[in-house]
Amino acid sequence: MTPEDRLRALNSSDRWTVNALAPRDNPFGSAAPARRRQSWKLIFAEIAVIAAVSAIIFGAITLQNRPTDNTSDDPVPIVPTSTPTPEITLPPAPSNTPEPPPTHAPAAPKVARIVVSSVGVELQSKDGDVVDEFIYLDEDAEKIIETMTDLLAVDPVVTHQDAVTHFLAFDHYEWGGFIVEDLEGGAAKPFVPDFRVKAWASEVNGITIVTASGVGIGTPESRIRTISQDLGLGAEYGDNDGYWVVETADVPDYELDGDGGKPAVYNTMVAVEGDATVVTRILAPGRNFGD
Amino acid sequence: MATWGADSRYTELVEEHGGTLLHLALLLTGNRHDAEDIVQDALISVARAWSTSKPTAGLAYLKRAVANRAIDVGRARRETPVSEIAESYSDDLGFLSYEDDQRFFALLARLPERQRATLVLKFHADMDDRSIAKALKVSVATVRSQAQHGLAKLRADEQLLEERNSR
Numbered sequence: 001m002t003p004e005d006r007l008r009a010l011n012s013s014d015r016w017t018v019n020a021l022a023p024r025d026n027p028f029g030s031a032a033p034a035r036r037r038q039s040w041k042l043i044f045a046e047i048a049v050i051a052a053v054s055a056i057i058f059g060a061i062t063l064q065n066r067p068t069d070n071t072s073d074d075p076v077p078i079v080p081t082s083t084p085t086p087e088i089t090l091p092p093a094p095s096n097t098p099e100p101p102p103t104h105a106p107a108a109p110k111v112a113r114i115v116v117s118s119v120g121v122e123l124q125s126k127d128g129d130v131v132d133e134f135i136y137l138d139e140d141a142e143k144i145i146e147t148m149t150d151l152l153a154v155d156p157v158v159t160h161q162d163a164v165t166h167f168l169a170f171d172h173y174e175w176g177g178f179i180v181e182d183l184e185g186g187a188a189k190p191f192v193p194d195f196r197v198k199a200w201a202s203e204v205n206g207i208t209i210v211t212a213s214g215v216g217i218g219t220p221e222s223r224i225r226t227i228s229q230d231l232g233l234g235a236e237y238g239d240n241d242g243y244w245v246v247e248t249a250d251v252p253d254y255e256l257d258g259d260g261g262k263p264a265v266y267n268t269m270v271a272v273e274g275d276a277t278v279v280t281r282i283l284a285p286g287r288n289f290g291d
Numbered sequence: 292m293a294t295w296g297a298d299s300r301y302t303e304l305v306e307e308h309g310g311t312l313l314h315l316a317l318l319l320t321g322n323r324h325d326a327e328d329i330v331q332d333a334l335i336s337v338a339r340a341w342s343t344s345k346p347t348a349g350l351a352y353l354k355r356a357v358a359n360r361a362i363d364v365g366r367a368r369r370e371t372p373v374s375e376i377a378e379s380y381s382d383d384l385g386f387l388s389y390e391d392d393q394r395f396f397a398l399l400a401r402l403p404e405r406q407r408a409t410l411v412l413k414f415h416a417d418m419d420d421r422s423i424a425k426a427l428k429v430s431v432a433t434v435r436s437q438a439q440h441g442l443a444k445l446r447a448d449e450q451l452l453e454e455r456n457s458r
């Protein structure tokens with residue numbers, strides 16, 4: 001049995017000696033632990049006191065700031081008319097409960113890097129936080145094209161590539177060194193992803209382009225050779241027309257029929273072209289679906 | 292004596308999802324004490340949040356709440372000096388009925404925390420990669436690479452164990 005199947009099998013309750021929370025742990029029930037019940041009472045009491053004090057302070061401030069309008073003969077003091085009842089005032093939920101989306105989204109952190117991986121493209125802040133991401137197999141190209149157009153503050157140059165032999169037609173969007181190709185994978189996925197990316201500039205609009213393994217345009221070929229060998233790829237990919245694989249990822253939920261159930265692989269490739277001794281191009285995802 | 296509406300809602304939730312969530316929390320935390328606290332807190336917060344009498348939150352929502360809390364507990368443990376940790380991951384496997392499952396669980400416990408959480412959420416809790424990424428506060432790419440590495444390590448460890456046992 002595979003580890004995946006073992007974890008799935010643990011969904012069967014007869015494999016567990018515990019099947020529910022013990023009744024004594026019900027914090028609302030009659031047999032609740034005295035300590036927890038006591039803590040609830042304390043919380044409610046604190047909330048009631050805070051609410052009452054807040055109401056009094058609010059009333060006092062309102063009175064103090066009230067404009068001296070002589071047209072009013074007899075100003076009526078504002079006082080709290082009721083005391084909040086603990087029974088209907090519940091404490092706020094703990095912060096790590098999934099919350100509904102906020103009405104006003106916080107300002108997005110500034111994007112410092114476009115990180116190309118074998119799974120997708122991440123936009124990262126300078127601290128490495130993921131600001132946005134686009135997965136080759138999960139969504140069509142529209143989202144990344146819109147986002148990149150906003151981010152790079154320039155409309156892409158769009159060209160169309162007609163179908164040639166067994167290559168499908170696609171649209172090519174380029175923002176001065178960063179390219180998205182809309183492949184419309186559709187039914188052909190995962191053989192054809194929804195989109196792929198290429199880069200030939202080290203940065204666009206001040207945003208660095210780099211692979212997940214830290215390779216950028218200008219990285220020395222010697223460094224690429226080491227990365228490729230560390231992946232155990234060696235000459236199998238290494239000297240293939242100047243293209244090197246610098247990162248791989250299994251294609252999820254897809255196994256090769258004729259290769260012992262091995263997963264198909266997407267990879268991140270870089271090219272060292274012509275007489276260059278450094279990386280001149282990045283491309284992802286490359287594909288390895290066996291023979 | 293007045294009773295809270297949350298009382299019946301909590302009971303309903305325990306009856307409907309308590310077992311499933313407890314198993315998930317046990318796989319994530321490795322000890323029953325933390326697991327019960329985590330599930331209880333998640334159910335209380337959900338029960339309290341409803342103003343109507345009928346629970347409507349789905350199991351997926353509750354799983355995410357449990358995952359969030361389990362990960363917070365893991366983080367807190369990492370920040371606590373080792374000498375102050377009363378219970379570590381998986382010092383009692385009595386919550387699993389079969390020895391085979393217990394052996395597998397011991398292998399799972401050897402994984403780095405994030406790999407373990409990723410595999411449990413993906414294959415036991417049946418959460419998709421995006422939901423896991425959100426719960427673990429990482430990217431989808433990280434979720435996939437963690438799953439890939441975690442599975443590879445589990446397979447290798449299982450093989451090693453089998454080889455040892457066959458000697």
